[in-house]
Amino acid sequence: MNSIDASLLRQAAAAAAGGQSFPAGALYVVATPIGNLADLSLRAIHVLGLVDAIACEDTRHSAPLLRTLGIAGKPLLAVHEHNEREAAAGVIDRLARGERVAFVSDAGTPAVSDPGAALVAAVTAAGYRCLPVPGASAAAAALSVAGDAQGQGFVFRGFLPAKGNERAQALKQLAAGGDTTVLFEAPHRIESLARELAADCGERRLTFCRELTKQFESVHTLACSEAPAWLAADANRLRGEFVLVLHARAATSADESGGAGAHDRILDPLLAALPLKQAVALAVELTGAPRNALYERALARKRAAEGTPEGD
Secondary structure, three states: OOHHHHHHHHHHHHHHHOOOOOOOOEEEEEOEOOOOHHHOOHHHHHHHHHOOEEEEOOHHHHHHHHHHOOOOOOOEEEOOOOOHHHHHHHHHHHHHOOOOEEEEOOOEOOOOOOOOHHHHHHHHHOOOEEEEEOOOOHHHHHHHHHOOOOOOOOEEEEEOOOOHHHHHHHHHHHHHOOOOEEEEEOHHHHHHHHHHHHHHHOOOEEEEEEOOOOOOOEEEEEEHHHHHHHHHOOHHHHOOOEEEEEOOOOOOHHHHOOOHHHHHHHHHHHHHHOOHHHHHHHHHHHHOOOHHHHHHHHHHHHHHHHOOOOOO
16 A cells, blocks of 8 residues: 555545544554454544554554554554553553553454453553444454354353463363353464364364455364364465354253253163263263263262262
């Protein structure tokens, strides 16, 4: 985009948004594109041109965007995950002087797996307004094309812990829950996450969104159990940035017909003949019921048969 185009774009932005109220002494939390520059709103362009300073997750990342828009000469303040609370004091000083300050993360909506929440909390606590300038969001974009028609709302988890017991606990909670869940994952861990979801979530549906809004964007939905093989079939599927939507757990006959004891008729003879884990695995194949629910029920039935109190 050349300077003439940028000038015309700012004029269009001013025409669309210039008549609105943009109070001084306020923080503007501005969503920026997640890949496609055309997703930047006219209101966002107007605000970025209007404010007195722009706080950025990474000034080196945001500077090219501002140059493209023909916005230059404004102070750029570094506000990132390592200094957010300390840097908030500098932003508040500017607001106290009646300045307008914008905050942008590297991509998408600030404070959604990006810095911003601590800054907003500090500014609000200091008595100044925080105004959202909405726009692109990887989580919302992924949900919109996941097609999870049975989901009722969603849970946003972002990035799971990278390793160790924290990751194991997070995956356990994920498998136990039944809500639509949005996850982010890095390319070097996507195969590991696929294997973990295949083991723990079985036939729940999973939507892979890769490189959303970019040239090589792809969206694919399949059962969690199929995810490792699908990724392995094409090396290109491992490249780029990932947003995953784990679909809500489907209603099963156990859910619909009376709760915890619905599969006891199958579980009891299996438990009498097989070790617990094998009995549960076979019951999952026979009934299609969630593994975690069957495991908990099988454990309770086994303890009851052995006369072991709950919790021992």
